Amino acid sequence: MSIGTLNESPLHAALKARYLAAGGRAEVALDGFVADVVQDGVVYEIQTGSFSGLQRKLLALAERGPLVLVHPIARRKTLVKLPEDEAGPSAATESRSEAGRPDGSREPVRRRSPRRGHLSHIVRELVYIPAVLRHPNFQLEVLLTEEEEVRAYDARKRRGRGGWRVLERRLIAVQDRLRLGTPTDLYDLLPAAPPEPFTTRDLATALRQPLAIGQKLAYCLHKGGVAEVCGKQGNAICYRAVAAE
Numbered sequence: 001m002s003i004g005t006l007n008e009s010p011l012h013a014a015l016k017a018r019y020l021a022a023g024g025r026a027e028v029a030l031d032g033f034v035a036d037v038v039q040d041g042v043v044y045e046i047q048t049g050s051f052s053g054l055q056r057k058l059l060a061l062a063e064r065g066p067l068v069l070v071h072p073i074a075r076r077k078t079l080v081k082l083p084e085d086e087a088g089p090s091a092a093t094e095s096r097s098e099a100g101r102p103d104g105s106r107e108p109v110r111r112r113s114p115r116r117g118h119l120s121h122i123v124r125e126l127v128y129i130p131a132v133l134r135h136p137n138f139q140l141e142v143l144l145t146e147e148e149e150v151r152a153y154d155a156r157k158r159r160g161r162g163g164w165r166v167l168e169r170r171l172i173a174v175q176d177r178l179r180l181g182t183p184t185d186l187y188d189l190l191p192a193a194p195p196e197p198f199t200t201r202d203l204a205t206a207l208r209q210p211l212a213i214g215q216k217l218a219y220c221l222h223k224g225g226v227a228e229v230c231g232k233q234g235n236a237i238c239y240r241a242v243a244a245e
Contacts, residue, residue, distance in 0.1 A: 009048065009168055009169060010168050010169065010170045010171070011048050011072065011147065011168070011169040011170060011171050012036075012046055012048050014170070014171035015046045015048070015070060015072060015143070015171060016036050016037060016046055018174070019036075019037045019039065019044045019046070019070070020037055020039075022039065023039060023040075024037050024038055024039030024040070024044075025037070025038050025039075028043075030043070030061060030064060031060055031061075031064065032060075033057050033060060033061060035061065041065055041066065042065070042066040042067070042068060043061050043064070043065070043066065043067045043068070044068050044070055045057075045058070045061065045067065045068070045069050045070065046070045046071075047069060047070070047071050048071070048072055048169065050125060050128070051071075051125040051126070051128040051129050052128045053128075054128065054129060055128065055129045055131070055132055058129060058132045058138065059132060059135065062132070062135045062137040062138045063137070064137075065137060066137050066139075067137055067138050067139070068139045068140070068141055069138070069139070069140050069141070070141045070143065071122065071125065071140070071141070071142055071143070072143045072144075072145045072147070072171070072174075073117035073118070073119065073121050073122065073142060073143065073144055073145065074113075074115075074117045074144075074145050074146070074147040074149075074169075075116055075117045075118075075144040075145065075146065075175055075176070076112070076113075076116065076145075076146040076147070076172075076175075077112070077113040077115065077117075077146075077147050077148070077149055078110055078111070078112055078113065078147070078148045078149070078172075079110070079111050079112075079113050079148075079149050079151060080108050080109070080110050080148050080149065080150045080151065081108060081109040081110075081151050081152075081153075081164065082108050082150065082151065082152045082153075082167075083106045083107065083108060113149070117144060117145075118207070118209060118213075119142055119144060119176070119178050119189055120189045120207045120209055120213055120217065121209075121213065122140070122142045122180075122189075123186075123189075123213060123216040123217045123219075123220050124213075124216060126140075126186075126216070126220045127216050127219055127220060130183075130219070130220050130223035130224055131223065133180065133182070133183050133186075133220075133224055134182075134183055134224060134225065134244075138181075139179055139180065139181045140179070140180040140181075141177060141178070141179050141180075142177065142178045142179075142180065143174050143176075143177050144174070144175045144176040144177065145171060145172070145173065145174055145175065146171075146172040146173045146175060147169050147170060147171060147172055148169070148170040148172060149166055149168075149169050149170075150166070150167045150168050150169075150170065151164040151165060151166055151167060152164070152165055152167050153165070182224075182226075182244060183220070183221065183224025183225060183226045183244055184224075184226050184244050186217065186220055186221055186224065186226070187221075187226070187241070189207065189217065190203070190206050190207065191206060191207075192206065193241075194206060194241070196240050196241070197230050197231065197233075197238035197239060197240045198238065198239055198240070199214075199218075199233060199236040199237065199238055199239070200214040200215040200217075200218045200236070200237070201214060201236065202214070203217050203218055218237075218239055221239065221241075222239065224244075225242070225244055226241060226242060226243070226244050227239045227240065227241055227242065228240060228242050
């Protein structure tokens with residue numbers, strides 16, 4: 001087992017296998033970093049968590065040649081809560097009402113999460129690397145997935161009051177994907193071109209997403225050099241689209 005797979009999650013391993021299906025090499029050392037997959041000269045870096053702290057590695061790999069960052073967003077998620085004997089002794093303090101299991105049951109509890117991911121949610125992570133999208137060798141592939149999220153009860157969470165801890169995520173299916181190659185491609189997240197000028201609320205309304213998503217998208221467009229501030233409407237900053245530099 002290589003050092004890159006020692007603590008690999010099931011979700012990461014499943015996605016890596018998909019990109020290895022057409023050939024290539026896994027866990028390749030490049031300039032002090034380990035690339036997940038290298039295929040026909042293209043590096044595929046799979047990131048299932050936050051992009052925070054990732055910019056240095058991405059810029060270094062992009063300087064070498066073509067780089068695709070792969071990130072999954074769960075459109076559908078099934079929560080799987082383990083029974084006490086599998087979750088560990090700390091689960092014994094959990095209330096039966098929270099667990100949702102009849103006394104004595106050893107079966108995991110499964111339920112569908114009400115939260116549904118959207119392609120536009122990628123901006124929650126892009127705010128950490130807005131400049132990387134401008135690199136000519138960089139592309140981002142966003143995958144909309146169906147997943148299982150396995151949880152165990154941990155009495156130490158929330159300052160000893162207890163809570164559910166995520167153990168792992170499992171890939172069930174990839175339902176959709178979007179490839180972003182330039183900052184201009186961020187406009188493809190919208191169902192139609194925004195009005196001119198537009199505000200963060202206009203973006204959120206077009207996406208049918210919370211205002212925070214519109215704010216983060218505007219930030220990425222601005223930092224990507226494809227939107228500029230052009231005034232205000234009341235307290236709201238107005239933007240307009242510009243050609244990429």
